[in-house]
Amino acid sequence: MKYLDIKPEVKEALEQGKAVVALESTIIAHGMPYPKNVETALAVEDVIRANGAVPATIAIIDGVIKVGLTPEEIEYLGTAKGVLKVSRRDFPVVMAKKMDGATTVAGTMMAAAMAGIKVFVTGGIGGVHRGAGESHDISADLEELKQTNVCVVCAGVKSILDIPGTLEYLETKGVPVVTCGGDDFPAFYSRSSGIPAELREDDPQEIAAMIKAKDEMGLGGGVLVACPVPEEDEIPFEKMDGVIKEALKECEEQGIKGKRITPFLLSKVKDLTEGASLEANIKLVLHNAEVGAKIACGLAK
Numbered sequence: 001m002k003y004l005d006i007k008p009e010v011k012e013a014l015e016q017g018k019a020v021v022a023l024e025s026t027i028i029a030h031g032m033p034y035p036k037n038v039e040t041a042l043a044v045e046d047v048i049r050a051n052g053a054v055p056a057t058i059a060i061i062d063g064v065i066k067v068g069l070t071p072e073e074i075e076y077l078g079t080a081k082g083v084l085k086v087s088r089r090d091f092p093v094v095m096a097k098k099m100d101g102a103t104t105v106a107g108t109m110m111a112a113a114m115a116g117i118k119v120f121v122t123g124g125i126g127g128v129h130r131g132a133g134e135s136h137d138i139s140a141d142l143e144e145l146k147q148t149n150v151c152v153v154c155a156g157v158k159s160i161l162d163i164p165g166t167l168e169y170l171e172t173k174g175v176p177v178v179t180c181g182g183d184d185f186p187a188f189y190s191r192s193s194g195i196p197a198e199l200r201e202d203d204p205q206e207i208a209a210m211i212k213a214k215d216e217m218g219l220g221g222g223v224l225v226a227c228p229v230p231e232e233d234e235i236p237f238e239k240m241d242g243v244i245k246e247a248l249k250e251c252e253e254q255g256i257k258g259k260r261i262t263p264f265l266l267s268k269v270k271d272l273t274e275g276a277s278l279e280a281n282i283k284l285v286l287h288n289a290e291v292g293a294k295i296a297c298g299l300a301k
């Protein structure tokens with residue numbers, strides 16, 4: 001496919017049935033300030049390699065989906081202006097107009113599936129927004145998890161969203177949700193969202209076995225693995241609560257709508273916590289990378 005360019009190292013690993021882990025680029029272009037964004041992206045790739053898998057960071061450059069970026073391309077994305085946030089509905093225009101794009105969870109899942117990558121590591125996914133009953137604001141990430149066969153490893157869902165609503169939606173769509181390393185479904189910065197996990201499995205090999213069983217049954221769609229942030233890096237739920245209420249209030253006051261809502265809330269939270277959230281964010285992604293690489297190795301066996 002002329003829109004897909006798989007880096008030689010990644011292509012070779014896939015052909016040989018080796019473990020490959022996809023990584024997203026929204027976190028580089030929109031999620032963290034320079035130079036932490038580039039440093040983190042490279043450090044995450046190192047963790048994937050140290051755990052026996054090949055990293056494939058995914059983004060769109062000049063209207064081509066790059067599966068596996070060079071360090072120079074990561075640096076470019078981390079500094080370039082005007083990089084679009086690309087979810088499923090944005091691909092056609094970005095390809096046709098040969099634009100640059102950072103892929104969301106939904107966008108990265110699509111690209112990973114096209115390349116034949118089964119595991120994808122990120123920080124947090126989008127979900128059902130608070131007040132979605134009125135606004136119908138439900139992230140395309142959830143629909144993608146329903147239809148695209150990729151395992152997404154994250155640190156749960158930020159409480160800028162309606163977390164119970166997000167879990168209900170995933171259940172309705174038939175998406176298996178596994179918590180790895182804690183009794184409760186995690187809330188990104190905080191180890192617990194207050195909602196007990198329906199399914200806890202701490203062994204990445206067992207998670208790989210579930211994914212294999214799902215594939216052997218011919219069930220489509222993804223799997224969501226949620227790993228609580230390491231204890232020493234967490235920001236307690238109560239502490240984040242005030243920050244998130246403030247961010248939601250400003251979002252409403254400023255009349256932010258559509259695809260701009262999530263980036264607005266994320267950057268507000270970052271400002272209000274004065275950098276503490278950034279450190280937690282980096283640590284949780286590195287942790288997810290370790291779990292994701294182990295699952296990918298389990299699948300490659």
Ligand code: PSU
Nearest residue numbers: 026104105106124125126139140259262
């Ligand atoms: N939530 C986070 N961090 C993120 C995102 C969400 O905690 O970086 C980004 C991801 O790229 C996700 C996207 O796929 O936001 C969801 O945006 P929306 O709500 O507009 O679908």
Ligand code: MN
Nearest residue numbers: 137138139258
């Ligand atoms: Mn939305």
